[in-house]
Amino acid sequence: MTDLRAARERLESLSSLPLGHLPSPIDELPRLRDVIGLRARLLAKRDDAIPFGFGGNKVRKLTLVGAEAIATGADTLITCGGVQSNHCRATAAVAAQLGLACHIVVNGSRPERPTGNAFLVSTYGAQLTHVSSREERAPMMNQVAANLRSSGGHPFIIPLGASTPLGAMAIARGVGELVAQGVTPDVIVHATSSGGTQAGLIAGCALYSPSTRVIGISADDSAREIRDVVLRLVGGIESGLGLPVGSLGGAQRCEVDDTFVGGGYGVPTDESHVAQELAARFEAILTDHWYTAKAMAGLINRARRGEFDAAGTVLFWHTGGQPAAITAG
Secondary structure (H helix, E strand, O other), X not given: OHHHHHHHHHHHOOOXXXXXXXXXXXXXXXXXXXXXXXXXXXXXXXXXXXXXXHOOHHHHHHHHHHHHHHHOOOOEEEEXXXXXXXXXXXXXXXXXXXXXXXXXXXXXXOOOOOOHHHHHHHHOOOEEEXXXXXXXXXXXXXXXXXXXXXXXXXXXXXXXXXXXXHHHHHHHHHHHHHHHOOOOOOEEEEEEOOOHHHHHHHHHHHHHOOOOEEEEEEOOOOHHHHHHHHHHHHHHHHHHOOOOOOOOOHHHHOEEEOOOOOOOOOOOOHHHHHHHHHHHHHHOXXXXXXXXXXXXXXXXXXXXXXXXXXXXXXXXEEOOOHHHHHHHO
């Protein structure tokens, strides 16, 4: 208990950027609850409603990762993602506010007319390099960084999704924020892909809400792949907070559901279309087709199967994605 108290103090004392006007709101979703036959109270943690840079969980992660970049003397942020990446959009917004250059490596075809997140990335002033595959992104980021260093620059590379132990700690702080708002849910359901959000939620629940179950619904990769990344990140959080290995219970807490992946990242499914429509029509909450909507589809499926019948409160952690949703519309 003493270790966990000290870890909470370390977590809360980390240097951070004042992005997003946190805390993000928590909304009750009674109409959606009724239509999906959920007996428990249904809430949403609205990181999609964070006002900075169109919001989302990536803004939350960048409060800590961006502060680290500034502390290192960075003059350029470099990151990567897909053409409609929420993370790339949030990183470009942070760079614009801080007066830093930004270089984004994206995989996918260059759009003739950028829309959604692609439009916002360009509007925020980021420079883009297109590569043909996901596997080419990291080597290209390293090449861009090396070129900048050779000319006297000070680049800072942010991995995909800001899914580092530090980025995940920002999500863990979000759980502390949730508890401070008076909510300790029985279950949190969220979208998972690069692993940082799930690692942060697992760590945050271990620190602030130990009875809360965390369920990550994969948008693309297999449960095994995501679990490996999540457990590595949880281990990094333990190290960063001075905790013994395994003390946050990552191996026991990590639940990943990959049955809603469909065709993979960026590819909607019949279930995600239905989930998006239900959330919009019954609660005026917008999810994107292929990420947050897949997580909502997972929640709806489990509710209809009666999995949450014994729960008092189920919380959907809305990680954002409106610009991509509008683009796909």
